[in-house]
Amino acid sequence: MPAIAIQLKRLPHGEGLPLPSYATVGAAGMDVVAAEALELAPGARHAVATGFALAIPDGYEVQVRPRSGLALRYGITCLNTPGTIDSDYRGEVKVILANLSDTPFPIARGDRIAQLVPAPVQRATLAEVDVLDDTPRGAGGFGSTGR
Numbered sequence: 001m002p003a004i005a006i007q008l009k010r011l012p013h014g015e016g017l018p019l020p021s022y023a024t025v026g027a028a029g030m031d032v033v034a035a036e037a038l039e040l041a042p043g044a045r046h047a048v049a050t051g052f053a054l055a056i057p058d059g060y061e062v063q064v065r066p067r068s069g070l071a072l073r074y075g076i077t078c079l080n081t082p083g084t085i086d087s088d089y090r091g092e093v094k095v096i097l098a099n100l101s102d103t104p105f106p107i108a109r110g111d112r113i114a115q116l117v118p119a120p121v122q123r124a125t126l127a128e129v130d131v132l133d134d135t136p137r138g139a140g141g142f143g144s145t146g147r
């Protein structure tokens with residue numbers, strides 16, 4: 001599959017940082033590093049600076065996803081996962097990290113904190129109707145089929 005071309009603009013506080021990059025040949029996500037240092041208190045959240053902005057081609061988004069190692073070892077996740085970077089957004093990409101553990105988590109500038117995954121966007125049209133068609137499930141949800 002050909003790679004999609006995304007433009008990246010480095011911001012002044014992103015100088016000297018590695019750009020998002022794939023850690024292995026088959027990695028789905030580009031690891032992104034923090035452009036600031038902070039300590040995330042237990043239960044706290046913070047929009048962590050990355051030091052860059054993007055121009056994503058029409059028809060695509062970039063998803064900001066947690067790193068499983070940080071989640072499993074330290075309870076660090078992206079609160080809004082998957083975060084959505086819109087193709088028309090030109091501000092700084094930020095990673096909304098949350099600390100779900102009971103231990104403060106220090107983040108150094110340059111630490112890999114999340115991963116970026118581009119994805120095609122399927123837009124929809126909505127048609128308002130009075131009656132929806134019947135299905136076997138009907139309105140059952142939220143565990144209606146059992147555990």
Ligand SMILES: O=c1ccn([C@H]2C[C@H](O)[C@@H](COP(=O)(O)OP(=O)(O)OP(=O)(O)O)O2)c(=O)[nH]1
Binds near residue numbers: 080087092094
């Ligand atoms: O993890 C994230 C999520 C969003 N954004 C930026 C890019 C995105 O295009 C914009 C808006 O995100 P979203 O639509 O999820 O937030 P919203 O609360 O709906 O804000 P808005 O009213 O600006 O759309 O914020 C990030 O930098 N990181």
Ligand SMILES: [Mg+2]
């Ligand atoms: Mg929005």
